[in-house]
Amino acid sequence: MNNLGYAILSALGRKPCSGYELVQYLEALWPAKHSQIYPQLTKMEQKGLLVFEHIEQTGKPDKKICSITEKGKETLEKWVMESPSDPIMRDELLIKVNSIWLSDQESAKKIIQDRISNLEQQIVDREDIIAEMECKHRFDTMSKHFGRYLLFNRRNMLEKEEISWCKWALNFIEKVNINKLLLGMIGVGKGSILVEDMILFII
Amino acid sequence: MNNLGYAILSALGRKPCSGYELVQYLEALWPAKHSQIYPQLTKMEQKGLLVFEHIEQTGKPDKKICSITEKGKETLEKWVMESPSDPIMRDELLIKVNSIWLSDQESAKKIIQDRISNLEQQIVDREDIIAEMECKHRFDTMSKHFGRYLLFNRRNMLEKEEISWCKWALNFIEKVNINKLLLGMIGVGKGSILVEDMILFII
């Protein structure tokens, strides 16, 4: 079984739900498009890890509610104990920042500023969800939602720290440019003072 | 062109290098195995984005040094200005944390403690590299290494914050368990006081 499969089992452990709902739930866990979810669910049903229940709806398309089976629960339980492999992050911004030397100051600053805006929006949205969790899930039902609660707080902490980095980087970029302009030293020799300046600035 | 291609161009913009070296360089930017790099380089050479230079070596296998072309530079420059798409993070740990309710306290704590160890190791390693960068790249050569310098600091900031979350989560897990044990309330009713306790603890 693959990670998507375990993520689905983890989601269904909380409560049974449709493939459509899974797409949303998994966004914070292991993002996947519906075109990946539905075939995966079929495979998992064939393996006996989950069962389908067909629900007819009026005014809406019919849906298939998936529930985790005993076998599914056992499979997940066994996997959870194994140590996880290294995380992988793919972010175009990193490539763009790495290429910063060939773009002008303003363009460089703009991509970072846009990132700050995106992060800020995501944080306010997530803070609403966290508040809702704290309000809605009392202790008796909290247990199954506890992990998700930890994860939402994790994301917020990391995104706030990313904003801190963005601001630090913006200041740094500005500092470098001001130095370049003031001393008229684009690529000229005695710049070693500048680097010390920059390093002082970091500390 | 795909993101891997732009990452390669970004790497080659700094200095020409072999496919083998690219694998290491790209780890912090857009990780890829050599089996993906070599065919990608061939495609990019055919498109005129880079050129190969065959270097014969004694005692070591021969290598092919790739250099970015004017067309490659222009392609990268154009792409850098476009706004990046959303980052994607895939981390098995998240699925395991989400499934925390079905593993025992000790196993749950262990996976988080292991993560802390990994992060701490990565941070000390990266701090060495950062120190080396600050030392080696004086102002005249800094420009092309500037983006990478920003990125290494970014990673360190984020990983330090992840450690903070891990420690917060460990405390939280312990707190929940102590409450469960003390009050003997596994799944029993009047737990609402506990949740308040937990929320107080977060604040």
Next chain:
DNA sequence: GGATTCATGTAAGATGTTACATGATTGT
């Protein structure tokens, strides 16, 4: 009237991983 939400599925293509293949040098 047009976009979004709900709801499921398939097909084609792009991207990424694991395994197979070779072979000398250097460090433990």
Next chain:
DNA sequence: ACAATCATGTAACATCTTACATGAATCC
């Protein structure tokens, strides 16, 4: 002796994305 580093490549497979396909209800 054995593992790791340097160095490049292919093949098979797994994973993920984009596009095609349908269709009613609700919101702006």
